[in-house]
Amino acid sequence: MINYASREINCKIVFYGPGLGGKTTNLEYVYGKVSPSTRGKLISLATETERTLFFDFLPVDLGTIRGFKTRFHLYTVPGQVYYNASRKLILKGVDGVVFVADSQAERAEANLESMQNLYDNMAAYGYDLTRMPFVIQYNKRDLPNAAPMADLQAMLNPGWEVTDPSRMRPLADPFRPGEFLVSQLPTGEWVERVPYFEAVAVTGDGVFDTLKAVSKLVLKTLA
Amino acid sequence: MPIGAVTWSFTEGDFGAITITLQRFLYDAKARSALLVDRSGQLVATVGEPPTFDATAFASLTAADFSANDQLARLIGENDFRMLFHQGERESMYLADIARQVILVVLFDNRTTLGLVRLRMKTAVDDLTRVFEGVFARGHTRGDPRGGTRDDPRGGTRDGTRDAAPPGILAGADDEIDRLFQ
Numbered sequence: 001m002i003n004y005a006s007r008e009i010n011c012k013i014v015f016y017g018p019g020l021g022g023k024t025t026n027l028e029y030v031y032g033k034v035s036p037s038t039r040g041k042l043i044s045l046a047t048e049t050e051r052t053l054f055f056d057f058l059p060v061d062l063g064t065i066r067g068f069k070t071r072f073h074l075y076t077v078p079g080q081v082y083y084n085a086s087r088k089l090i091l092k093g094v095d096g097v098v099f100v101a102d103s104q105a106e107r108a109e110a111n112l113e114s115m116q117n118l119y120d121n122m123a124a125y126g127y128d129l130t131r132m133p134f135v136i137q138y139n140k141r142d143l144p145n146a147a148p149m150a151d152l153q154a155m156l157n158p159g160w161e162v163t164d165p166s167r168m169r170p171l172a173d174p175f176r177p178g179e180f181l182v183s184q185l186p187t188g189e190w191v192e193r194v195p196y197f198e199a200v201a202v203t204g205d206g207v208f209d210t211l212k213a214v215s216k217l218v219l220k221t222l223a
Numbered sequence: 224m225p226i227g228a229v230t231w232s233f234t235e236g237d238f239g240a241i242t243i244t245l246q247r248f249l250y251d252a253k254a255r256s257a258l259l260v261d262r263s264g265q266l267v268a269t270v271g272e273p274p275t276f277d278a279t280a281f282a283s284l285t286a287a288d289f290s291a292n293d294q295l296a297r298l299i300g301e302n303d304f305r306m307l308f309h310q311g312e313r314e315s316m317y318l319a320d321i322a323r324q325v326i327l328v329v330l331f332d333n334r335t336t337l338g339l340v341r342l343r344m345k346t347a348v349d350d351l352t353r354v355f356e357g358v359f360a361r362g363h364t365r366g367d368p369r370g371g372t373r374d375d376p377r378g379g380t381r382d383g384t385r386d387a388a389p390p391g392i393l394a395g396a397d398d399e400i401d402r403l404f405q
Contacts, residue, residue, distance in 0.1 A: 001265050005238045010265045040279045057283045063403045089290040093263020219400045222393040
């Protein structure tokens with residue numbers, strides 16, 4: 001939302017993903033690292049066992065562009081399947097999405113289920129996830145049972161088919177030199193993947209890379 | 224299918240009309256302050272006594288509160304609850320839907336009564352609904368500060384090529400955006 005009265009650009013970023021995947025940890029790390037002058041309170045609506053019940057919320061000021069203060073509102077959703085009603089509510093008005101996947105091999109099914117649920121909930125609002133700022137974070141890369149990146153990419157970021165002929169050309173991934181977001185498969189089909197990041201949210205590895213990437217994609221949609 | 228969330232902006236004229244409506248309402252209802260929050264949880268405007276609390280957090284919780292109650296309404300066979308009331312010992316708040324996009328939150332204390340707030344609120348809600356319906360109906364002149372909605376900021380493909388949409392508010396600011404992230 002652009003508020004011309006207060007000269008502010010407010011953007012809503014939602015961290016989505018399976019339960020216990022590290023969404024709240026991402027926000028806690030950002031909260032701990034960002035100067036108190038550029039962030040607000042971290043609001044957590046959680047159960048007594050620290051599981052997110054409704055959402056976590058953290059506003060972060062990024063700086064000023066063209067005289068407009070850019071403020072990002074970061075939200076997490078409850079990951080547990082049980083809480084879909086409240087999870088869906090948080091997506092209302094979303095400008096950018098981060099899918100926080102749990103890299104552990106045994107969480108493969110939970111990741112897939114959550115990704116499908118994200119597509120479904122976005123579609124229910126009439127939002128097309130394939131055409132808005134969207135990045136994937138593969139969290140918990142430090143764990144010994146983390147699945148290989150190639151497997152995770154094949155499962156969660158296989159790419160959707162590019163149908164517009166004008167876009168059937170290699171598009172470099174701005175966040176990973178040497179890799180491409182739009183590429184041609186051996187079968188001849190062109191596919192587009194979303195940017196992805198490896199992370200260890202508890203130590204902060206990859207947390208800001210992910211946040212910067214999605215924020216930048218959101219601002220570029222206004223350019 | 225819209226690509227993303229429908230977003231919007233209002234003009235200084237709209238802002239003036241909103242402010243006058245709310246100032247008159249606060250005076251008539253003897254309420255302390257009024258906040259307008261959009262359904263995604265962002266604070267749009269405050270009128271009356273400036274909030275002494277964290278207004279950003281308040282706005283996000285307000286939207287969540289309203290959304291959760293919408294779902295509760297549906298479970299019992301209602302479309303929505305157009306108004307919500309939260310009563311405290313000294314401070315209370317009344318929330319009302321405006322044009323299904325914005326929430327009006329009125330804060331009041333025991334210098335007035337729920338009845339008076341509710342009575343005066345109806346006119347204010349009607350007036351604000353008219354203003355906001357005008358804002359939402361005004362077309363799709365994306366990024367025009369003089370009026371119009373900033374609708375569908377994602378009017379293009381992921382690689383930044385756009386349909387024949389007018390330039391956005393940050394048009395040509397790519398370098399500035401890049402600098403923010405260095």
